[in-house]
Amino acid sequence: MSLSTNAPLRASLAGSLDDAVHEGERKRRRTRRRSAGPAGRGWIASVTPYLFIALAVGLLVLLTYVPAVNMIWYSLNNWTGFGPVDEFVGIDNYIKVFTEPEIFAVFGVSLYYFVASFAQMAIALYFATLLSFSTRFSNFFRGVLFFPYLINGVAIGFVFLYLFQPGGTLDTVLGWVGVTETPLWLGDASIANYSLATTSVWRYTGLNFVLFLGAIQSIPSELYEAAELDGANKWDQFRFIIFPGIRRIIGLSFILAVAGSLSVFEIPYIMTTGANGTATFVIQTLETAFHFRQVGLASAMAVVLLAIVLIVTWLQRKVFPDEKVDLT
């Protein structure tokens, strides 16, 4: 589980962080008196907040912004990673990114994961709806469905490497239902990506599931009772109460799907090392930078990825704006 596990929370921060703080400020403007504090209004008092926030901002700038800015600079050069950066090539690298087929192929691979994430969301929504209402053993099922998300990525990679082995678990189970000619799930380049994408679905559905569950459970229950009195059946209730009520989470899940499918790394790397046509964008970038020593080109690839994510995020905010949905 890479740090992009934090991705769901990161994606929702845009806007929410802003809201949270402004809410606090509004509250405080009404109730706060100017409290001078024992340090008085002297310079110590005015410097205090900066002291408290210094480390956080310092680390943030150092580890997020400085590399980001450098990255843009690197992308405009050819650089091996050693010695000075002195070979300015302008947008050459960007042209390469959009024209060289090996580089472009990785976007195609991301598509498998992108489509898979829709399956993820559908499955997650289905089970979240099921388990939001009276179902026996719901705690058990909830735990089971969510648990894969917590498992170490390397462990999951090995579990499924084992499962997909020729003559392994999957083949044996298929044998029970009479399927005897099974393909090489990971060895066959034409289906390897399907197998990997399925592993990804297995791993991440739990997260979507818990998010949907939380959202559905925050819909006030009187709405369902009122709807039933009006004669709505379960499907109507889903369409007109649940679905609108969780629009925000669906929007969030969509961003995650895009960002997630572009930054896939662990599963393909651990299971096939990106061979056989399963190389993803991140794997390709790392190879370009560290194996082929083309830091400039790799940086250009990273900038393109960043641009795509930002554009999609911006689009998503347009289509699913952050206003609170009023269900009454």
Next chain:
Amino acid sequence: MSRAIWGTVKYVSLLLATLAVLLPLSVVLFASFKTKEEYATTGPLDPPSNWFNLTNFVDAAVKSDMVAAFGNTLIVLVIALAGTILIGTMAAYAVDRFTFVGKKLVLTLFLIATLIPSVTSQVATFQLISGLGLYNTKTALVLLFMGTDIIAIYIFIQFMQSIPVSLDEAAMIDGANRWTIYWRVILPLLKPAIATVVIIKGIAIYNEFYLPSLYLQSESLISTALYRFKGPFGAQWELIAAATIIVIVPTVIAFLFLQKWIYKGLVAGAVK
């Protein structure tokens, strides 16, 4: 659809899902208890004959650097978590309790940083870390885990808003300075938020593979230690299975005891 049919569909689908989740894990569990010969002669779905055969587990732990890796992971975890909590709560304190010039700028910086997926800037970050002479150190990992975590700050800010300012003011009347207020009043009240962050971030660090594999070459954390089983032990799946189970067990334990916190933490961050 009649109630009965719907009810059956419901439980059948739940059971299928449960099977889909538990089957891959169970077969690995089975394999980890089989001896070499047993593994070669039985199918993956046949349970092991001896559920107390711990040789594979012992072998896996001894033949690799898993034990050292657990130690390393623990060190990184503790330091990174302590750092995140300190820095995060301090930042949240500054943002929530003060108004100061540049506050908007700082918040915007945080906001924008959340949009940049960490994978994109790795190439440049690597250059930076090498430049600082921190390649192949645990320090690099600790720094990275601490510096790129804005969720923690967010969770703290959210939580801090429900701590009434009157407590601060009461303490100030008693003569406390800002630091004392932070340390003695605010921090203890933030315990639930701290617990949430520890759990969420702790699990994330334990499972992290990308960063340790990139920055720490000569030693291992848990994930990289497990990954190294792939090469030398080739097709000895009973060993690899045992190692995998060893890595998963702490997660299972943490999950069983901390379920509520985990759900709360994720939902709190995303649904708000």
